[in-house]
Amino acid sequence: MGHSCVITGIGVVAPTGVGLAEHWSATLAGRSGLGTITRFDPSGYPARVAGEVRGADPTTAVPSRLRVQTDRWTHLGLVAAELALADAGVDPSALDEFEMGVVTASSSGGTEFGQREIERLWAAGPAHVGPFQSIAWFYAATTGQVSIRYGMRGPCGVICTEQSGALDALAQARRMLRGHARLVVTGGTDASLCPYGLVAQLSSGGLSRTLDPRRAYLPFDSGAAGYVPGEGGAILIMEDEETARDRGATRPYGRVAGCAAAFAPLPGPHRGGDGPPQDGLERAARLALADAGVEPSGVDVVFADASGLPDRDLAEAATLARIFGPYGVPVTAPKTLTGRLYAGGAALDVATALLAIRDGLIPPTVGVSSLAPGCEIDLVRDSARPACVRTALVLARGFGGFNAAAVLTACGQQHAAVYSGAPGTRAPAAADLGEER
């Protein structure tokens, strides 16, 4: 086996809340973070619903000099990284700087910052474009700023595989731990809720034009009509299980037991020959399960990609039915509460899946009233479902053919319990849950 890679810290900055407790209680209660965009006036755009990080602006915690040279997506990443390191009980200054690495996912880089500088370029001229544009837009900016801030001078990188990026980053973090790193800051965030970002996303044709936030993003529903964007994500601290234990982190959230990525072949006669259609998502899922040494029957829950586009929903449901049998495994999509967070989406799903393992509760998919014909999946809907969750499969698909899967498993015997609330009751508030971890 060699290295066992565990997640020892989680930092969440999402439309469902800032910090684990806030996110988890909103997720279990099905409190949606979706609404009409407030970061700019969206009335001139066909898509107007998004998941925004609301309430007190968490990015005010980012030091002023760092703030002016970075995009909001990096601000959210810096806040999440700080939360994650604190959650893991890591003092970076106490560890060897060359044994700490950083690999985050980025989907579109610093679009809001970029838009502001482009406006200056056209309104006032090239001399008015700030020099920080040269580093703020760049995909690796969050990784680089986290690395600089905490003195993490081990292996660093960024993964740009659109919405599957955070799972691919997790896989890369695991490779780093098999090398010389003992701790890797990973995960991802995104914040593309500006006119430039929204217009870029509109070009994919997938954004929902439904204006009612409760109806705009309904994956697997017969009324599915696209997805909504969101901002935020999660940063995760990944460590080798033994070295984590040596520094006193004896109760990790879970293991990253398997990872895989598969590129979808282009449609058409030139690809795939005469054989059966090659489903990239299915290959990724099966490869990740094989990597983890887990049979499909050993999976307790699937966190679906949940596109919200009818054909992609149907394709994912068919993939799950082929692997697990029709209605063969509980499936959920808590991203119905946040929208699709691009580079942050799968990172948040990993965080949420680890909490499901911790507390024995599968969080619900919200808003879906009738499954689309052909979607033969056991979708956990409306309220959280108590279940013994020892193994979770997280799936993610990115625009352009990216597919990724990760298998998360409980560590040892510690998470064997199902949430012991009265059967059929609504999910409890996070404050009532096992915060004594």
Place this chain on the structure above:
Amino acid sequence: MTQFTADDMQRIMIASGGEPEPGDGTDISSTSFEDLGYDSLAVMGMAARIEGEFGVRVPDQVVVELQTPSDFVDYVNGRMVTA
């Protein structure tokens, strides 16, 4: 005649590079940009803003020579007088 003051410089510093590192109480005008926590991109941004607002160009090869806020104030005021 317009003057480029220490207050102007401080305002431009914050706009370009954010709040300076809290110092030991000594006058920040004579503290180096490095000690104030500003990197070379932040200082380049200050020069660009000064040119936009006060019409004095501070060439890149001069920017690297100006170590402190008061160096900037002196340079810019010198150029405004001769302009």
